[in-house]
Amino acid sequence: MDKDSLRAIPKIDELLKEPQMIMAIEQHGKTVVVDCARSVTDRKRQQIILGNHKEPINRNQLIQEIEALIKNKMQRHLRPVINGTGIILHTNLGRAVLSESAAQAAYDVARNYSTLEYNIATGERGSRYSHVDSLLKELCGCESAMVVNNNAAAVLLVLNTLAKHQQVIVSRGELVEIGGAFRVPEVMEQSGAILVEVGSTNKTKKSDYENALSYENTGALLKVHTSNYKIIGFTEEVTLQELAEIGKNHDIPVVYDLGSGGFFKAEEYHLKDEPNVPESIQTGADIICFSGDKLLGGPQAGIIVGKKKYIDAMKKNPLTRAIRVDKMTLAALEATLMLYLDRDKAEKEIPILANLLVTKESLFKKAEQFAALLKNNAMIACEIIEDFGQVGGGSMPNQMIPSVCVSIKAKGFSENALDRKLNNAETPIIGRIHKDLYLLDMRTIESKDFETIAMALANLAE
Ligand SMILES: *Cc1c(COP(=O)(O)O)cnc(C)c1O
Numbered sequence: 001m002d003k004d005s006l007r008a009i010p011k012i013d014e015l016l017k018e019p020q021m022i023m024a025i026e027q028h029g030k031t032v033v034v035d036c037a038r039s040v041t042d043r044k045r046q047q048i049i050l051g052n053h054k055e056p057i058n059r060n061q062l063i064q065e066i067e068a069l070i071k072n073k074m075q076r077h078l079r080p081v082i083n084g085t086g087i088i089l090h091t092n093l094g095r096a097v098l099s100e101s102a103a104q105a106a107y108d109v110a111r112n113y114s115t116l117e118y119n120i121a122t123g124e125r126g127s128r129y130s131h132v133d134s135l136l137k138e139l140c141g142c143e144s145a146m147v148v149n150n151n152a153a154a155v156l157l158v159l160n161t162l163a164k165h166q167q168v169i170v171s172r173g174e175l176v177e178i179g180g181a182f183r184v185p186e187v188m189e190q191s192g193a194i195l196v197e198v199g200s201t202n203k204t205k206k207s208d209y210e211n212a213l214s215y216e217n218t219g220a221l222l223k224v225h226t227s228n229y230k231i232i233g234f235t236e237e238v239t240l241q242e243l244a245e246i247g248k249n250h251d252i253p254v255v256y257d258l259g260s261g262g263f264f265k266a267e268e269y270h271l272k273d274e275p276n277v278p279e280s281i282q283t284g285a286d287i288i289c290f291s292g293d294k295l296l297g298g299p300q301a302g303i304i305v306g307k308k309k310y311i312d313a314m315k316k317n318p319l320t321r322a323i324r325v326d327k328m329t330l331a332a333l334e335a336t337l338m339l340y341l342d343r344d345k346a347e348k349e350i351p352i353l354a355n356l357l358v359t360k361e362s363l364f365k366k367a368e369q370f371a372a373l374l375k376n377n378a379m380i381a382c383e384i385i386e387d388f389g390q391v392g393g394g395s396m397p398n399q400m401i402p403s404v405c406v407s408i409k410a411k412g413f414s415e416n417a418l419d420r421k422l423n424n425a426e427t428p429i430i431g432r433i434h435k436d437l438y439l440l441d442m443r444t445i446e447s448k449d450f451e452t453i454a455m456a457l458a459n460l461a462e
Helices: 003-008 019-028 030-049 059-074 100-110 130-140 151-163 184-191 206-212 240-250 277-283 308-316 327-340 343-349 351-357 360-374 415-423 447-458
Strands: 144-148 167-171 177-179 194-198 218-224 254-259 287-291 302-306 380-390 400-410 432-434 437-441
Touching (some): 130 327, 144 327, 151 308, 167 184, 218 240, 302 308, 343 351, 360 400, 400 415, 415 437
Parallel strands (some): 167 194, 254 287
Antiparallel strands (some): 144 302, 400 437, 432 437
16 A cells, blocks of 8 residues: 555645636535545545555646546436437437427526416416417317327326226227337226227228227227328228217217327428328317327427317316426427417428428538538548438338438448447437448538537547
C-alpha cells in the first residue's frame, strides 16, 4: 500500500472549492456533486490499496473524472434522438412528433394553473372533456366525444361500458395483435365482455354475424381495423356499412376500433386502405375509437367519438377515472385539433402530415444540403440514394414510401460500428442499415439537426 498516494487524494471539501465543482454545484446541487466526488475518490483509494494505481495522483484528472461522472449521472435518460430510420411513426422513438403549437400548449398548462375543470362562464366546476368536445364534433361529424389515456384504454372502456357480461361479436379475421401486447381477445376478456368469434380467418359473411346474435345478450358488434397485416387471396369481409345495417336492424351498437384514424382521405397522403374517422361516422358506426398519436399526429391519447347516449354512459363508468386523460395531453390535443380546422395549416404544422406530403425534390435538396456539410470531413464518404421509408412499424400500416437517403461510409468503421457509434452520440442518431449501407433517411430528419450529425461524424475517432 502506498501511503503517500493515499495522502495525495484531496479531501472532498477541498475539491468542492475548485471552480469546476462550484459550477457543477450551481447546476446540479451539492448532494450530487459530493456523491460523485466521493465515488471517484473512494475508487482511487481502493485502487491504491489493491496496488492497481501506479501513477501519482493528478488533481486535474481527478476533477475531470468527477465531472464526467456527474455528466453521466445527470444526463436525462428520456431525451431527444435524431430519427434517420425513415419510419415516420416509430413506436420505439415516441411515435408522433408534436407540432410547435401543441408542444407550447402542453408547456403552458404544465407551468400554470388552468381551466382544466373550471368553467369560466359560470365560475363553477367544468368538465375536462369540454376542451376538445366541440372540436371533435366539428371535425368528425359525431354527436359526442371523450378522450382517455390511450386507444387500448379506449377499447377497454367502450367494451366494458357497452358489453360487460354480454357478448361482443367479432370476425375471426380481426382478432389481431397490434403490438405492445395489445391483443383484441385479451382486451375483451379484461373488459368483462364475452367474445363471440364468427367466420373464419379469411372469410366472414353477414350471415355469420346474424346467426350469432342473441337479443337478450349481445352487447355490441365490433369491427377492428387490421392495419398491420393483410389477408389476400380467397377472402371475404363484412364492410362497416353492412355491419352498421345489421346493428341498426337489431338495435345493437356497432363499435369500430380504427386504431390509426385520421380526418382526411388517406389516399391524399399516399396511404392505402386507411379508413378515416368522419367517413366511418357517416357510414354508420355508433362508436369509433382511435389513437391521438398515430396518423392524427397529436399526443398519446385514446379518442372515442360517436352516439351521445353511449358516450354519456362511458363518462359515468368508474373505470374512466383509472384511465383518465392528463391535462398536458388535453392541451396538446386541443392545439392539434385546432390546426385541423384549416387544412393548409395542418399540413404545414403537424410534422406527420408534413412528412407524408414532402416531395422527392425537396428530399433531394435536403440530402444535398446535408452532404455538403460532410464534404470537408476526410474520414467520411457519402452518397445520395433513393430508398423506401415507412409510415410506421408494428401498430401502423407497413406501407413503404419512396424516400431519399444519404448513405455514409466512415473510414475504419464497419456499418455496424458506425451505427453503434452514432447511437451513442450526445444526441443519439438512429439510422438504418440496408444491404451493407448505413443510411440516414431525409424524410424523418429535420434540417436543424444536420449540424449535430455532422459534428458527431467529425468526432467519430474519439
Ligand atoms: C394502435 C392500435 C390500438 C392501440 O392504440 P394505443 O394508442 O397504442 O393504445 C388499438 N387498436 C388498433 C386497431 C390499433 O391500431
